[in-house]
Amino acid sequence: MRIWMLIISGMSIMVFGILFPRPQSAPRQIPSSSTVEVSTLLSGLDVPWDLCWGPDNQIWYTEQAGKISRLDPGTGKSELLVHIPDVLRLTTPGLMSLAFHPDFKRQPYLFTNYTYRKDSLTIATKLVRYTYSKGKLSAPVILLEIPGHKGHNGSRIVISPDHKIMYATGDAVTITNAQSLASLNGKVLRLNLDGTVPADNPIKGSAVWSWGHRNIQGLVYSPKGILFSSEHGDATDDELNKILPGNNYGWPKVEGYCDQPREKQCCDSARITPPLMAWTPTIAPAGIAFYGSHAIPEWQGCLLMTTLKEADLRVLKPDEKGDKIISERIYLDQQYGRLRDVCVSPTGDVYVSTSNRDWNPGKGFPTQGDDRILRIRRKNGGIKLADLSGPVASARPAHEPAGKALYHQYCSSCHKEDGKGVAGVFPSLAGSPHVKGDKPVLLRIILGGISPAKQNASGKYDQQMPAFLFLKDEDIADIATYIRAGFENDSERVMPREVSKARQDPGK
Ligand code: HEC
Structure with a gap:
């Protein structure tokens, strides 16, 4: 009897769904019943740029001025693994991303990248492999060096499911770089773990995997192996992209969607891949992570994305194939200042880092204790997820000019x-x-x-x-x-x- 009722009600939902399909663009309503706790795990840091969950269940992180450390999320204790001496740290350049060798237990290598001063006039970016042993990182080997700049150095490094280094580079503020296949700037690059160029890259003998990027700040694989990037636009059009081999993402000819007359002309003559989502006014997206856990069901299957300018954590739900974003939610709005990176533990705890000691002094930041690593975890009787947003920035008094x-x-x-x-x-x-x-x-x-x-x-x-x-x-x-x-x-x-x-x- 019960079963029949279930089947009948299930069928009527199905029929309802067919007769009244949900409009494609409307954000899906997800119940917001989870309660969480937000706490500061570590403070007094200097722009923790990349948070990376390690095979030892600790958080390995970089700080922009040149430190790589390891944080035990259980005790909140952090240990310095290396301080890289030749890092050039300016407003945005410095030590950036981090990724583990996929077989770290047997091959204890860590990949990182940073800007340095090559000579008095030239800045370059190096992709470097360190070896881990007994609480220290040493024996750096340079895998790649590309031109750097005071701005737009990207970057993120992730390891692909087929064990390649995927390295997103910035255009180094040189407008011709992103569309030039001879330049390694403004690209997603694909390298073997030893830094050589894989034989099956889309362009023979070249590390270039995709191009037409301005300044990628976030890069992550979904469990299905879809590669997503977050990218800074110029005055308009920050982007979230699905990265495919041999594709051109348009910069500087096309910003965001192909919607301006000048851009339409260009899109007619060249194959340009539009973003999954674009933001104007810009929000300055940064690190992205994939939330696969059941711990916070509202976030399951979503991309978590930190933003610098808007100073919030966005939860973006991609469709099955990663071809569009069906909802966007905003959390931690303007509560901790600029947010730089995010990582997720296997049990579904979320770690977020702030970035208040680089770009900003202003708007009351940096505050005492900046920068920090925050933890958001499920907690019975904690704050309702829906209440995890701050005041809406756009609500301004009407009498202002x-x-x-x-x-x-x-x-x-x-x-x-x-x-x-x-x-x-x-x-x-x-x-x-x-x-x-x-x-x-x-x-x-x-x-x-x-x-x-x-x-x-x-x-x-x-x-x-x-x-x-x-x-x-x-x-x-x-x-x-x-x-x-x-x-x-x-x-x-x-x-x-x-x-x-x-x-x-x-x-x-
Ligand atoms: C991404 C950062 C950025 C944004 C956003 C920005 N500016 Fe600027 N602006 C700069 C920089 C950097 C300079 C100095 C450039 C130089 O001289 O090389 C500058 C220079 C200027 C100058 C010249 C100042 C002088 O004394 O020489 C003016 C005026 C100006 N900006 C107005 C604006 C206005 C108005 C807006 C908003 C519509 C704006 N800017 C948005 C970064 C920015």
Whole structure:
């Protein structure tokens, strides 16, 4: 009797599903009944860049300035394994990713990569193999060296199910790199474990596996062997991609989806793989991990992705084949500052690292105790998963000037909320002659950005100013008016028609 009822009700659900299929784009409602605990496992760190669950059930992690350590999640004790002396650490360069040899017990190798100063003018990135023995990492062997830069060095390393090194590199701020198959920058590379090029790579004799990448910050395999990446866009279009061999992901010709007229032309003439998801305004995605455990059922089968700019943990549900993202949820919103990486233990505990000592001082960060490694684990009677989000950043009082919200969305991650920037990294807009002075000069900076080619040779700043050509005249006028009126600049407002004029006349 019971069984019959179940079968009948099961059938009616099926019929219901066929007659009223769920709309494709609507996020699926997942019950949010799990309760969890969030705690700080370790603090006082300096940008823990990569968290990697080890074959010894400990968390091996890098810190940007050059340390690799090992953390016992049971005791919270951390032990230093090596301090690499020649790491060049600037705002974003430094020691980055980490991956274990797939047969670590017999071949105790660890792969890592970092930027270093080759000579007074040149920065390079090395992919290095260390050997582990008795609590120490030693005997570095360089497997690959590629050009580096003050920005866009990527990167992540993961080992593929067929035991190759997959190494995601940044475009090193050289606009031609990502589309050039002769360059190893702006790529996902595939190497044998000894650093040689596999015979079955898509391009004979080349390490290139996929191209058209700007600055990949996260890379992970799902248990089904699908490779996902997270990637930083320029002023628009951060991306989540499914990485396939021999595919072109578009940068710098196509940003995000193929939706601008210029991009459509390019997509017609070349095969460009669109992202699974793109974010504008940008969120600065970082490390990604796959959650396969039953411990937090709402997250099972999802990608966990940390973000730097938006300072949150996103839970993205891919479909069966990893061809689209069917839901996105946001947790830990702006509670711990920028989040850099995430890893998952076999029992489904989640570890997240903060990144408040690199890019930011600002918005109250770094706080005392930064940077930290946090743990989120299932706990009966803990916080409801649904309550694990903070205040929504976009909820702003209505009386604020229009330009303030836009400035917050597009400019404040670099120039800071108070316009004062960060010395040596982002110029102050307060009292800047470029802001107070000639309006066309200011508008050309905002519209066109300041590319490395336009920077003076001394390279005063570590970072570039992106172009905001994609914003509407009204929005740029509002932003320009806001920064001219405020930040002690006291200058006249900017009208949309002045923006339109600056667009037509790019000047010299
Ligand atoms: C990704 C970081 C970043 C973002 C986002 C950004 N800028 Fe910049 N901006 C820079 C950097 C770096 C420079 C200095 C470039 C140089 O001179 O080489 C700069 C320079 C400028 C200058 C020239 C300042 C001077 O005194 O020379 C202005 C004006 C400016 N930015 C306005 C803006 C506005 C308005 C926005 C938002 C619409 C914005 N920026 C967004 C990084 C950024």
